[in-house]
Amino acid sequence: MQKFLLALAFTLILTNQALAWGAKGHRVTGAIAEQHLSENSQLAVMDILGAESLAEASTWPDFMRSSPDDFWQNTAGSYHYVTVPKGKTYEQLGAPKQGDAASALAGFAKTLKDPNANKEEKELALRFTIHIIGDLHQPLHVGNGTDRGGNRFNVKFFNRDSNLHSVWDSGLINREELSFSELTLWLNKKITPEQLATWQQIDPMVWIAESARIRDSIYPSDPNISWEYRFTHTHTIHTRLTQAGIRIAAYLNDLYQ
Numbered sequence: 001m002q003k004f005l006l007a008l009a010f011t012l013i014l015t016n017q018a019l020a021w022g023a024k025g026h027r028v029t030g031a032i033a034e035q036h037l038s039e040n041s042q043l044a045v046m047d048i049l050g051a052e053s054l055a056e057a058s059t060w061p062d063f064m065r066s067s068p069d070d071f072w073q074n075t076a077g078s079y080h081y082v083t084v085p086k087g088k089t090y091e092q093l094g095a096p097k098q099g100d101a102a103s104a105l106a107g108f109a110k111t112l113k114d115p116n117a118n119k120e121e122k123e124l125a126l127r128f129t130i131h132i133i134g135d136l137h138q139p140l141h142v143g144n145g146t147d148r149g150g151n152r153f154n155v156k157f158f159n160r161d162s163n164l165h166s167v168w169d170s171g172l173i174n175r176e177e178l179s180f181s182e183l184t185l186w187l188n189k190k191i192t193p194e195q196l197a198t199w200q201q202i203d204p205m206v207w208i209a210e211s212a213r214i215r216d217s218i219y220p221s222d223p224n225i226s227w228e229y230r231f232t233h234t235h236t237i238h239t240r241l242t243q244a245g246i247r248i249a250a251y252l253n254d255l256y257q
Helices: 004-020 022-033 039-049 054-058 060-066 070-080 099-115 120-135 163-172 181-187 192-201 203-215 227-255
Strands: 152-156 160-163
Touching: 004 160, 022 120, 022 152, 022 181, 022 227, 039 120, 039 203, 054 060, 054 120, 054 152, 060 070, 060 120, 070 120, 099 203, 099 227, 120 227, 152 163, 152 203, 160 227, 163 192, 163 227, 181 227, 192 227
Parallel strands: none
Antiparallel strands: 152 160
């Protein structure tokens, strides 16, 4: 029993280290996306998820990582990130044998368009699609292959031990002390028509390249980070959350046009 509890604790630690945006950030991306769905997409999403909102669906793949089912423990873990070393592009490398966020997204698109896929398969595909698009907009989920997406880059964030991945998942967002619905409202109201037109990119290679460029600029030279780091990077986080929301909608709108 003691060995089981230790193994479970270790699994949960690894799971928590690998999350993207945290629940609040993912819910923001889903809630923004919901404001920009076409009528066809709204109907298709409702047919699959019923009353479940995109905000609620966005966190489901992270929640399910604690499931003992073989799929969640041995297959789906790699669906949350891609690896692109500095100076390389995803197109040069492609997906590893076990798959990654980009290859999983392509597979889930096929499921969502497959008239023979059952409801459970489509639920999994849609929830993961929403989640993966959010993940790929978190810069450290396009890892450089050296530090587990910043998980091994230790920092002190406002004098508390942390790591860079955790700071970008939730630390900076939580410092704003806003609910996900408040942050969604603030960000969505500020989207200009020009931004809306420019950001509706549905090519994952574009999102990955953007995140890789941002990733290379966010590693601090001093591991003690607080107000200055927050001031420098909060706008970037707001932009990536908003872009992810717009692109979730654009991706689904294209899928269900």
